[in-house]
Amino acid sequence: MSRNTWKFHGGIHPPQNKQQSVSASIRQLPLPDKLILPLQQHIGAPGKVLVSVGDRVLKGQLLAQAKGFVSANLHAPSSGTVIDISDQPVQHPSGLPGKCIVIETDGKEQWCEIHPIDDYRQMDATQLLATINNAGIVGMGGAGFPSHVKIGTQQTISTLILNAVECEPYITSDDLLMRERAAEIIEGLQILAFILNPKEILVGIEDNKPEAIAAMRRAAQESTEANPGAPCAVTIVSVPTIYPSGGEKQIIQILTGKEVPSGGLPSDLGIVCHNTGTVHAIRNAVIEGKPLISRITTMTGNLVTDPGNIEVLLGTPVSHLLQHTRTSANQIHRLIMGGPMMGFSMRSTEIPIVKTSNCIIAADDQEFPDAPPEQPCIRCGACAEVCPAKLLPQQLFFYSKSKEIDKAKHYNLMDCIECGACSFVCPSQIPLVQYFRFGKGEVRKSKIETDKSDRARMRFEAHQERLEKEAAAKEEKRQQRAAANALKKEKQAKAKLEKEAAEAANPSTAASTAQESSNEPSNNDADEALETLKSNATKASKRYQQAKKALQMAEKNGADNIDKLREKILQLETKASDAKKALKEALPSPAKKIPAKSDATPNNTPKETDTSAVIAAATARVKVKKAQNALMAAEASDASQEVLEHLSTNLNTARTELEQHAPSEPTTGEAQ
Amino acid sequence: MAFISVTSPHSHRANSTAGVMQQLLLATLPGVLALFWFFGWGILVQITLSVITAVLCEAGILYLRKKPIAFYLKDYSAVVTAVLLALAIPPIAPWWIVVIGTSFAMVFAKHLYGGLGSNPFNPAMVGYAFLLISFPLQMTTWLPSEGNFGASTGVENTLQLIFSSSPADDASNYDAFSGATPLDELKTQLDLDQSTDILQQQDVFKGFIAGAGWDWVNVAFLIGGCFLIWRKIISWHIPVGFLAGLGILAAAFSLYQPAQYASPLFHWFGGGCMLGAFFIATDPVSAATSDKGRFIYGFLIGLLIYIIRTFGGYPDAVAFAVLLLNLAAPTIDYYTQPRSYGHDKPNRGTAKKDS
């Protein structure tokens, strides 16, 4: 039966003080009048309250439902009425109150409907897991980590460990549980083994509990005999008594020689480790269908007249326990929940027993005298010698004290398990663990702050990125628009060019326009005609420029009709030069025209007699002018070729008419 | 009813800094007795003077620093410093030597740096180095060892030597009946191109290993040191490293040229070797902190002692070697951090941001 065990670094041998509470067997207390149930009895999120004040609840009824994955259900430990849901003093070391459901018991102990499972081997593992989850079971050794999370691991488990070490002085609840209910514990282990299917089941028990070891060996033997088909046998391993061998990481190292990686979980090594009380609760949940509503708690301390282990309903106030163990409450110097190494001192006797309360110590100032004042650290290294995590507490102390969190982290502050071995041996009475808790808090705080600033930075960067994206999108749109415009212009230019080309192909129109306008016979219209000619020339050269630009653009864009355009441009060039020529020819005319004009006016006067002719001439002139204007307007508005032709015909007609009526009027342009 | 809230753990081992210091003092007893036997009453006078001075200085500085005087005096750290310094001082050194040295150690080496636990240098060795530099004559003049608890010199004569009114007389007085230590003598002789054969010839070297009386004094300190290791007041790493460093170098040189270099045994049991290895270098405040670091620290002290003894200007070197390594201790700590549980390898060097 002897199995190889390994040693962890350091460790201490504090006075055991276990004998006081092992003489009596586990007993029960009368039902308390009031049960106070804190919503937060485990690591993780507090549950969601399902009852309200005034509701009558039955024993085992669900009071609060787990909220989130790492959370646990809470059930009524006895039947009665919910009388309050409010903040009450709870088991937290800070002494801060927490939200509690208060039940006034009716003494009937009336159970709600429960569903025991006759043969769990017929069940599905997931169903069993759900049963355990529903029963609200958490790690009962002290941490209170929801058990279904541990059991529900997705990793392959090769070793299931029952942590029955109970290395803390004073506490004997697991010891008594094993002595009296070994078979049930083994049954619980078999259930877990059925779910996890490990290769081996190891039970680590400190060698200061020979009765428990014997009881467990017997029960394991019987279980193997009774169930030859059980998944695997249970091996009971007696481990040397040394604190803190009951730490999860330490018991794993003792039994397997492996170390849980820093920041990792035992399941990373294929190991799941459970506390005795937890396994027993799992068995009750599965076999009896009862949720976790009570636990074994050790009542001890030199003020307790009847020390021993008590099966106590969750929510029972400590004062009730003190009263029924005949404890002189007025002499209490320190009231501790948990062991003397890692437990915390309670401020009030009204704090209730919770799922993790494995021990209550009521001590006077003889048993736990106040620590003497802290002396300077002389770096003797006693702490480093006993540290089970192989840290250098003397260095961590300096860095935590001076808030040098980078250095503290470098010295692996976060791997401290707060076992208190260093404080225990410190010759200078330095409360090292307290400094480390503070240091860890600082590390977490700085992490939160770093995260916050990281998030802020990410937000800022995202914001920047968004702005840049928006700007880029805008820019892109703008460019698209510009390209579209260019395309449109190109099209327009093309259309114009085609039109111009058409005009060029029919040069008479343009030329005639120019010539006709320069042929403007009317004195009054001579200046206007010149203007027209000028504007025609400008327009022609403008068009030529535009066409050239369009060609360039087209060249750039690689349009396929470049050759056509080029042709058109050549034509336009000719046309523009023609127009200019026409203008040049026309330009000298005003000088001649002015005398002609002055001549014309007297010339007109003698012919006043022929009024009708004059009127007709005027009418014709107006017609010419109108036709001219229409033609120009049509040209300006890029009217179609037919319209232009039609207009120019009109113009010609009007001009002929004018010539008929006013033959005397000088003709400019062509005449010269 | 409300109770005081106290953080865990709630129980403590019944040990205290004062207890550590008291056991340290107890461990010096064999050495003190050996010194008393061979060099007479002087050592007791020196210890008395030194302790009185140290306690007065400590009280005075604590008063100036507005700290609780009784509380700090009760930790015995001042007494330990005083005794260690007194053990290193020649028994017939004039009274003012020990007074100046002790007060310098307490005020400058200990309290100016912040008192117990904050001093980077070993206060006793700072005091010793200060004295050795300032008063080389008085600090290197020892009586020849005689045995019988100084019966031949006598209490009165010793007291007269120590408290003689005129310091100038000392020099002439000394020459009459004092001599150098074996280490000193060996150095002088070797410098005069003598060979180590003189170790067998001269009176001063007539002990079983390393000079009359001195070897026994070292054996006595070795016994005291073993007591400390057994009581877990000190760990074995520093003394073993220390003796290994000194021994390896001494062995190498004496194997190479036995005529010019003394044997490791002579070095181990000569001068202040054992006192240094078990009582001086092991001062935890100024030493390296991890086990590996302590071994390296001790080893380097040993090497330095040999180098200074053999090639340096001073015959013995514990004080200088220890002070130099005090300076290096933080660096040693950076590179000797142990591998913590759950880590693949130990962290090295200084902390990085966001490591």
Added chain:
Amino acid sequence: MATEYAKISLDGLWYKNVATVQVLGLCPLLAVTGSVVNAMGLGLATMGVLIGSNLAVSLIRQFVTDAVRLPVFVMIIASITTCVEFLMQAFTFELYEILGIFIPLIVTNCCILGRADAFASKNPVIPSVVDGFMMGAGFLVVLLILGALREIIGQGTLFADFDLLFGASAAQWEIKLFDEFPGVLFAALPPGAFLGLGLIMALKNVFDARLEARAKAQQAPVTLGSKRVRTTGHIT
């Protein structure tokens, strides 16, 4: 104007003391303060250089551009130092021999370049000279105190060998404080100088703290509640 010079003087002697506040020129300070006469020799030489360099720098401050000012200042300081060196060689040769390299090393004394750059290059001639004198005096005082301290502890004498500086008649000035004093070699060695300077600085800080506390205590009733305007004092 008077207040300005008072401020310059106080700065030099106390508030911006070269040795105890600015902690400049430590190398000569620590090296030559073994005795009062050495300290005085070096202190006077440094003071002379300071005055000279401040004067020269202040005179040419309008004509030196920023880019070349440091080389120019160093040149000036070096020239003046050489003059002082020659003077010492001529009149106090033995002291010159004792101080040795530390006289030419005055060039590298940060306080001289520091004052030239920080004060003389921005101020008129007379304030610059006063500043040079006061800074030098502040330095000299610390040198003398440290020299005296180390001479007393190291040798048990005071004002020994003054004939080196002040002629043969000064040889009698030596005071033997103790008969047959063994002399604490430690004080005469460099570590003693570090320790001594540290103590002087600590003492000054204690004094400053006391002054400040007293000033606060005196001011307190005025600032509390009272709105009376002070009408005394200079109106410039």
